[in-house]
Amino acid sequence: DVKVTQSSRYLVKRTGEKVFLECVQDMDHENMFWYRQDPGLGLRLIYFSYDVKMKEKGDIPEGYSVSREKKERFSLILESASTNQTSMYLCASRPRDNPETQYFGPGTRLLVL
């Protein structure tokens, strides 16, 4: 089974802190994605990556950055966390040769105080 894991299920941070959300997949997928999920807004794409060291902005990249130094790991960085970044963050991956199927991690619920 494909496994996408996220480093924390719940995280509490203070305004202004630098926050790292880690995502690891074990199926050698080329493509990885970060979404945030908010009630009534569904999932919105923050950043994605088609390969190591590559990154593309999604629909709502402001206030976020990403890092993809290794194929299996895709990190989301909040340089200076703000209360409006309190949300559920979902990571996903998919293979290049079968791109129609995207696999999601369990999510990290982040609270910024």
Add this chain to the structure above:
Amino acid sequence: AQSVTQPDIHITVSEGASLELRCNYSYGATPYLFWYVQSPGQGLQLLLKYFSGDTLVQGIKGFEAEFKRSQSSFNLRKPSVHWSDAAEYFCAVAPSGYSTLTFGKGTMLLVSP
């Protein structure tokens, strides 16, 4: 740009009753269409997908969906709902299998005894 509308925020269905969740999309050509389910505290799981061919597609857990080009719709159905189907359901669209997904805002399904 493509968009997805899920008109129903919440739906309550009695256990054993049939279910239909609505999804309408906006896109010039026939897009790739997906339905995902998110159980409480979990990531998203793919239920089914449509690219071309037979407009009635079967998915996991007894779900099916029908693509209707004339109505720009991709509604999800299940003949008999089980209590374990209570979850949030997301419709998603992409111009191609290699594109990023655009998600609807979700429909929360509640199952009454």
